[in-house]
Amino acid sequence: xxxxxxxxxxxxxxxxxxxxxxxxxxxxxxxxxxxxxxxxxxxxxxxxxxxxxxxxxxxxxxxxxxxxxxxxxxxxxxxxxxxxxxxxxxxxxxxxxxxxxxxxxxxxxxxxxxxxxxxxxxxxxxxxxxxxxxxxxxxxxxxxxxxxxxxxxxxxxxxxxxxxxxxxxxxxxxxxxxxxxxxxxxxxxxxxxxxxxxxxxxxxxxxxxxxxxxxxxxxxxxxxxxxxxxxxxxxxxxxxxxxxxxxxxxxxxxxxxxxxxxxxxxxxxxxxxxxxxxxxxxxxxxxxxxxxxxxxxxxxxxxxxxxxxxxxxxxxxxxxxxxxxxxxxxxxxxxxxxxxxxxxxxxxxxxxxxxxxxxxxxxxxxxxxxxxxxxxxxxxxxxxxxxxxxxxxxxx
Numbered sequence: 001x002x003x004x005x006x007x008x009x010x011x012x013x014x015x016x017x018x019x020x021x022x023x024x025x026x027x028x029x030x031x032x033x034x035x036x037x038x039x040x041x042x043x044x045x046x047x048x049x050x051x052x053x054x055x056x057x058x059x060x061x062x063x064x065x066x067x068x069x070x071x072x073x074x075x076x077x078x079x080x081x082x083x084x085x086x087x088x089x090x091x092x093x094x095x096x097x098x099x100x101x102x103x104x105x106x107x108x109x110x111x112x113x114x115x116x117x118x119x120x121x122x123x124x125x126x127x128x129x130x131x132x133x134x135x136x137x138x139x140x141x142x143x144x145x146x147x148x149x150x151x152x153x154x155x156x157x158x159x160x161x162x163x164x165x166x167x168x169x170x171x172x173x174x175x176x177x178x179x180x181x182x183x184x185x186x187x188x189x190x191x192x193x194x195x196x197x198x199x200x201x202x203x204x205x206x207x208x209x210x211x212x213x214x215x216x217x218x219x220x221x222x223x224x225x226x227x228x229x230x231x232x233x234x235x236x237x238x239x240x241x242x243x244x245x246x247x248x249x250x251x252x253x254x255x256x257x258x259x260x261x262x263x264x265x266x267x268x269x270x271x272x273x274x275x276x277x278x279x280x281x282x283x284x285x286x287x288x289x290x291x292x293x294x295x296x297x298x299x300x301x302x303x304x305x306x307x308x309x310x311x312x313x314x315x316x317x318x319x320x321x322x323x324x325x326x327x328x329x330x331x332x333x334x335x336x337x338x339x340x341x342x343x344x345x346x347x348x349x350x351x352x353x354x355x356x357x358x359x360x361x362x363x364x365x366x367x368x369x370x371x372x373x374x375x376x377x378x379x380x381x382x383x384x385x386x387x388x389x390x391x392x393x394x395x396x
Contacts, residue, residue: 002041003032005055005063009045015065018381020108022053022063030055036166037135039066039074054113054132058166064113064132074136079112079143086110087147090119090375101185101194102375103206109379114165115140118202120194123179124153125202131165141174152176156202171197179203182258184265188213190236191265193258200230207372207388208233208300211336214368215298216241218334218392222295225249225287225328227280227321232259232273234298239268243296247274249283284324297325299337300390304344311343315352318344322356326364329395338370338390346389353393368392 007015011026022042034040034055042051042063049070053063066074083105090102104124105117114130124144128134134157144153153174162169179196186192187209196203212233219241226235229248232255238246248259256275263273276283280301299321305314318339325335339349350366357364370390378385 001032003030003034003038003055004041004043004047005030005053006047007042007044007050012044012050015042015050018065018068020053020065020113020382021061022065024060024062027062035135037131037133039132039135054130054135056131056165059131059164061130064108064130066111066113066132074139076139076142076146079136079140080146082111083143083147089377093375097188097209099187099209101187101204101206103373104375106376106385108382109377109385111379116202117144118204118206119148119151120179120183120185120196120203122151123176123183123196124148124151125156125179125196126153126174127159127202128155128157129159129161129165131167134162134165134167145175152179154179154196156196182261187233188237190233190240190262192233192236192262193231193265195231195258205230205233207340207376208338209373211300211338211370211390212237214370214392215296215336218296218336219243219246222333223293224296224298225294225325226298227284227325228299228301229259229275230255230300232256232262232275234300235259235273236262236266236268238296238298239263239272240266243272245272245274247276249276249278249280251277251279253277281321281324284321284328288324288327292328293330293333294328295330295333297329297333297335297337299325299335300340301338303341304339305341308343314341314344315348318349318352319356319359322353323360326357326360326362326393326395329362331396333395334367335364335393335395336370336390337393338388340388342384342387344389346386349389350391353391357393357395363396364393365396366391367394 008028051065052067114133116127158169158171182193194203215237219238224246226248372388
């Protein structure tokens, strides 16, 4: 008999709206014993069935919903259905935009909480980030092999969030060949090298695809500063957009070396590209003090906030770094600025930029808004799925 998680009275409202998480504070009791990640039934305080979910006793998110259908089993066939449904949308998107790489599974928004899968050519890179996803590892792999028989599978579940679920970090080849040190992919006419084994996340930030393309609209004849550049996707796009010069800044020399290779791979003028290994905060202050000016600044920092207790500190960090960028822009210059912190709401991020402009003594006009690319959808019942937000701001 399936273990049942009984909710406290009145705590079923979010599930009735199909939000896929059950927090520990909503739980009245567990009827039976369940292993870490095991599938359980979630019921309201009167015992009425609500959902089928994965149990995670060590996490604040005590259960994550797999299915809203009482007659649906969580097995290989379930994952095959989810993968086929997700792939239909990605195939259309890939054909439309000429992509060979995309996010295949975007967790909760594709009905698979805790599961992230990116496709780079014929390599599937998976991250199993929840107890339920880990418990279903064998079924997930079998379903992937069924749906994508020509693809190798590589595991990048080496993410710290697994510790909150009581899971160890894992990485390595699952099936097929080992990914090459640098795998070339195609994006909007650019060739870009991806480090699946050692790169950030699953190897590359596919979510910024649309923003990288948008860079070309602002790059013509511009002097460009690309902050937190990683492997230089924004720099390559700026060069393709006709910029006079682009300076890419990152703390990782390995990332900057790949950025240089990306410029060369696209047969762009390397003399117009510079690569600076430095702390962005410190470099911006030096540039300000020495009177450096730019026409386009791209500000794409890593996540500043992991939990609500860090939000105020993150706001200060975003304000400081955007204030410095605004001070460095010529009149009429453009700041493309981003936050990938899920806890940072779009309207709050916009207010931070406005406050940064005030402190910088400049006026800004918001002229374009960005979000994660369309292969990173946001299901209506789970607005937290919208984590990447950005603006193009014209600085007066």
